[in-house]
Amino acid sequence: MDEANTVDDAVPVEWRQVPPDGVSPPVVQEHPYLELKLEHPGLEPTETGDRFFPDAVPYELDGTSRVFYWRPAVASSTAEPRDWELACGTTHELVGFDSLPAEGPPLVTEGASGTTVVVDGTIGGDVTTSHVGAYVPPAVSIERHVESAVELMVDGTRHDLSPGQRRRIRLGEQRVEPVGTDGRPKTIAPELVVRFPGRRELHHPAPGATYRLFPAFGLDLEALPNPLSVPTTTGELDDLALAAALGVDLSRRPYPERALWQAFAYTAFDPHADATPELTQLATGQIVLETGE
Known part of the structure; x- marks a missing residue:
């Protein structure tokens, strides 16, 4: 085995610092935050949408409960964040509602040849999916929100x-036709998983932007060597x-923030990447990474 692949080494990685003038400010706002996912445990998964790092990382910092979306996840059709009455995270995206009642966010993906449904998944994270035909999604609406509760209607019920509550709602059975397998109809009972953490400080790249957003981690880009x-x-x-x-002393930072550090390190300084990363440090200390996508 090649010794260079088995011992520790260091590789110089060039990066470019970009002034913050042209960066659209990220979303940093506090909103009531709801989580919805629609799972189908009776189906065999046909695809795995593994994400090396979760898009949404919830944690507490300095007494503030936050949800940090480092990759763009806001639905293109959603309202301006400043107008949100409630934010909702799903296995697919982040949706903001500027008024209630409102129809719930999409929890399945409709296509010409059928419907892609989640077999098992996490909010803004890994999912396994299955492709089926003759599927009828449940009717889900968010009726209202007050400080003490959020009210939903699910298939008429x-x-x-209350804040902190989580509920798994078993829905009515239906027969679907798995696509791409033996095609035999199968009876399933979807389950809607609802969690209402309460008010959360949301961090997210500016809507429409393609950059990645990260906490400061205590870094000062002005002092960062180049090449690194x-x-x-x-x-x-x-x-x-x-x-x-x-x-960067990770032991002194909230444990979930380590996932964000890993995402930052690999996205910005992967020695095998071809593109030169462009980094900006905002006045808030947050770091913006432009990947060129």
């Missing part, structure tokens, strides 16, 4: 949730060693 010497182990970036080299 009312459900109230990126430590590797067996030829791959070592995110823990990179944090140590840059003086």
Whole structure:
């Protein structure tokens, strides 16, 4: 085996610092935050939508409960964030509602040859899916929100949730036709999983922007070497060693924020990437990464 692939090494990675003038400000707003996912545990998954890092990372920092979306996830049809009355995270996207009552967000994907449904999934994270025909999605609406509760209607039945509550609602059975398998009809009972964390400070790239958004991690881009010497182990970036080299003490940061650090390290400084990353530090300390996508 090649020794260069088995011992620690360091690879110089060039990056470009961009002034913040041309960066659309990210969303940093507090809203009532609801989570909805529609699962179909009776189906065999036919596809896996693995995400190496979750899009949505919930955690608490300095007494504030936040949900950090580092990749763009806001639905294109959603209202302006400043007008949101309630925000809703799903396995598909982040949707903001500027008035209630309102029809719930899409929880399945309709196509010409059938419907793609979630077998098992997490909000803004990994999902397994199945493709079926003759599927009838449930009627879900968000009726109203007050400080003490959110009210939903699911297939004509009312459900109230207080902050911190989670509920799994078993829906009526229906027969569907799996696509791409033996085609035999199958009886399933979808389950709507509802969670209402309460008010959360949402962090998200500006709607319509393509950049990635990250916390400051205590970094000062002005002091960051260029090129940056990126430590590797067996030829791959070592995110823990990179944090140590840059003086980022992950042990003093909320544990879930480590997922954001990994996403930042690999997205910005992967030694195998072809593009030169463009980094901007905003007045808030947040870091914007333009990937060129």
